[in-house]
Amino acid sequence: PETGCLSIIVLGASGDLAKKKTFPALFNLYRQGFLPAEEVHIFGYARTKISDDELRNRIRGFLVDNKAASSKHSDDVLKFLELIKYVSGSYDTEDGFQKLDKEISEHEISKHSHEGSSRRLFYLALPPSVYPSVCKMIRKCCMNKSDLGGWTRIVVEKPFGRDLESAEKLSAQIGELFDEPQIYRIDHYLGKELVQNLLVLRFANRFFLPLWNRDNIDNVQIVFREDFGTDGRGGYFDEYGIIRDIIQNHLLQVFCLVAMEKPISLKPEHIRDEKVKVLQSVLPIKDEEVVLGQYEGYRDDSTVPDNSNTPTFATMVLRIHNERWEGVPFILKAGKALNSRKAEIRVQFKDVPGDIFKCKKQGRNEFVIRLQPSEAMYMKLTVKQPGLEMSTVQSELDLSYRQRYQGVVIPEAYERLILDTIRGDQQHFVRRDELKAAWEIFTPILHRIDDGEFKPIPYQPGSRGPVEADELLGKSGYVQTHGY
């Protein structure tokens, strides 16, 4: 690994994302020794005029999630907070960024007693509307200037635009200032343990290789549910809706890893090439294969317009035009204010031909990968009912991570991804052409929703969503199994 001075600059330091995700992830990396104090300095940058200590006080409470942990780690918390300095300034004028550059350079000089390169990581925990001006300022005032090598990288969060056109515009603006290897487009689902496991599962197991195709698989569901509504984020959410917030990014990334062909190696570019190919093979979404919903009470939020048409729920079918998947529906489903919080992939296999056991009555073979909560994988299969009679029953082969990997701490998605940005590994980040292909799939339907042509169906908070979505599942071939 590279050594030398590392400056991590969190822009938008007093915002929600920075407090809840970025700083806690940095703290966890620090605690595990990945951010050694003799090399690392962290800068917060935002418009609010506050002191270093005020910023530290604002984030302190978010660093550890419970009281017991906070007393155990209080020493670490203090040492970590000491690494953080705050600089205030605007997002579109040079003076603030010059001040920031001065601070970073001073820190680099002070730590250059041992020779090394200078590494500058800018984390934009900011709304995308300011990305172009912030990138311009970084480019102008804050690039790594060390003769000893190093780099400047930027991390950007979704939403990357609202549709194909705006995303392309944003990509072009940033692309003029930074090269692709310097840009890390984060999608935190790519940092989840079981999402990272998908490649291994599919390509390192003989079990799955011959079965993973249209001859054996009837349908695939990729599901995200939350049992809470937009909770104080109504204003943000209403501008985007569930398709832009969850499906176009998080679920589509999972879709890529489930459906793509085997990459020729684990090199990030090889993996991302395959993701782009499968995205480009997706056929236009059909109107009759989309159900939108909006939970009752969503418009009660004062920041949401009374006549909002924004979907808080969507189920839609993606179809892939290639040899492996022709005819297999990939059902993407996401919703807020539903009956449970869960994210999972359900791969349902076709019925057994020439069945002599009447297996169909028991339910189909199904392979379920639960991304959260309680990571698990299980296979629903038919076995003989234990006992004297020759009858069958559906049972499960179950790999529950909590039981199998007791004591292993599964890292937070943001932790891994930030570490990847420091190490320069872009495997789990979205490449520009991948982003474009993703927007190409959803832009037509998004425009029609924005134009009011497609209206969401109301559903009860705490329910499964509109019944029409379950009907679409049935029409797509999904056979409901007991308890689901």
Ligand code: BG6
């Ligand atoms: C975010 C969305 O990207 O992901 C939120 O903006 C959503 O609306 C969140 O709640 C879900 O993330 P996780 O990791 O809790 O599933």
